[in-house]
Amino acid sequence: MLIDLPDLPLPGRGDTLERLRGLAALGRADLVACRLAEGHADAVAIRTELGDEPGDDGRWGVWAAAPSTVRAERAPEGWRLTGDRPWCPGAAWCTDALVTAVAEDGIRLFAVRNEGPYAQPLEGTWPAIGMSGSDSRTVRFTGAPARPVGGPGEYAGRPGFWHGGIGVAACWYGGALAVADTLLAAARSKELGPHALAHLGAVDVALGAAWAVLEDAARRIDAEPRADAGRLALRARAVVESAATEVIDRVGRALGADPLCRDVMHAQRIVDLTVYLRQSHAESDLEQLGHLLVEEGAPW
Template identity: 55%
Template sequence: MSAALTDRLKQWVADEAGDLPLPGGGFTDTRWLSLAALGREDTVLGRLAEAHADALAIVAELNGPTPKRGQIWGVWAAEPPSPVLEAAQGTNGWKLTGVKPWCSGANVCTNALVTARVGDRSRLFAVDLTQDWCRPIANTWHAVGMSRSDSGTVRFDGARAVPVGEVGAYVERPGFWHGAIGVAAVWFGSACAVADTLHTAVRSGSDAHARAHLGSVAAALGAASSSLTTAAAEIDLDPTDSEGRGRTRARIVRAIVESASTTTIDRVGRALGAAPLCANGEHARRVADLTVFLRQSHAERDLAALGEDIAKEENPW
């Protein structure tokens, strides 16, 4: 990560993160607008800030340890078939052993919420990353887009850890799906910044084709914005997800925002050609970053899961 990005993240964590409303507290739209603004400023900044904000929401929901001022938290919950991070309880408490991939902010985070296997199930733990038994593994993050997110692999050699919630609580809590939409808010903000390049070009004078592309982008981003606003209002009305709509809602909103973001990247490129991708470093980096970040979605797998849920409903529309 660059020094400038690290300093900006630290500044936001110190001065603004604590004031961010929690999901379902009555101001969820404000929360997502703030995350979108960070994504619009810088995709990687938005991604790391959203993880810190999500960590604060998780420990509040599951009564985890209270983060201290100056700490930067990550949420490292990817669980591919291998490698596996395991947790074991001994006389001196819980310890984590193994490696964890996809650890965004591996070298800048001071603390993280980390999932690990306890037997055949997953449990969430809070880990102080400054202890000697946690260390990022060099040369495990080779991305071009999102390169500054530093999302490499971290090794745990008997690292001390504190359980957060019971086994399975991380994914079973209502806030899991509320948090999934927070990621989409950052996608949306970043896509708006990509669209800014086309908007500026059309205002400076472009042909009808560019104006048509801008119109399509405006429609797509408008739909994404509306879906976020509607979802925020629904979550504030039912923060504990008593109606059981959280998973379906999150999958719908993420699909809408992903589609809008993909449309934006495609339309801006078709309207303006290669010039901004080759001559405008900020725009080129943002397109590369957002393209990779969107793949946090599982594409057709997520759509298939959404379709399975919708098929069970009598009147889904």
């Protein structure tokens, strides 16, 4: 798969909004390509933040979905990783990956070369329809040479962990824009009737609210890049997820089954976005946000 890797600004350095705009544009154009490009861009940000300065050295993924099923052991010649890591976007596309693994001193992040015989994508572990092109197979590591990136717990404990989560929400937002484009194009080409126009108006409201939240998040990240952004990210992700879900529903109600059955690109966008949105942890994330509000107080 040929993907142009974007040169996006790093988060928290004054241009976070441009980063989110770039990710949204990628999502609007192609959610699968966006998913892989976002992983690469996130890897660049992570490595920079944790002192593993990146160069122009390959196509990176971040394979760190919890819980970790890979173990890290320190051998005389360096660290080695062994175990199966599910949910690895770009399992064959990535040349390198940041992988979480359980070490004797806690969960660590490692840079690993994605090549045999040490790393092997497992056939049959991604029988997906939505986001099928992301090739998120399980990768089996067998004594894979690895380089630690940061110390124990640093990957998830840094503010940038949450900045990356907001970046994913920008990708969702871009996917929702692409779905909304189908309704807008239909409304411009023929008379759809008052109900469909009401759905179009509601789509605009949902997307406008979601982008306002992303803009606010970008501003806050740049103002306080080292602040704990957990509450900010959980709120932004929930708002964008809700907006994208509403867009999918309203476009379907406005246009019926026709574009789902006759427009292959629209149908693929719907299934891709539906799968991508499930990177949200739904009520679990809302519960976590609720706990933070109780502990820290509500901003409102």
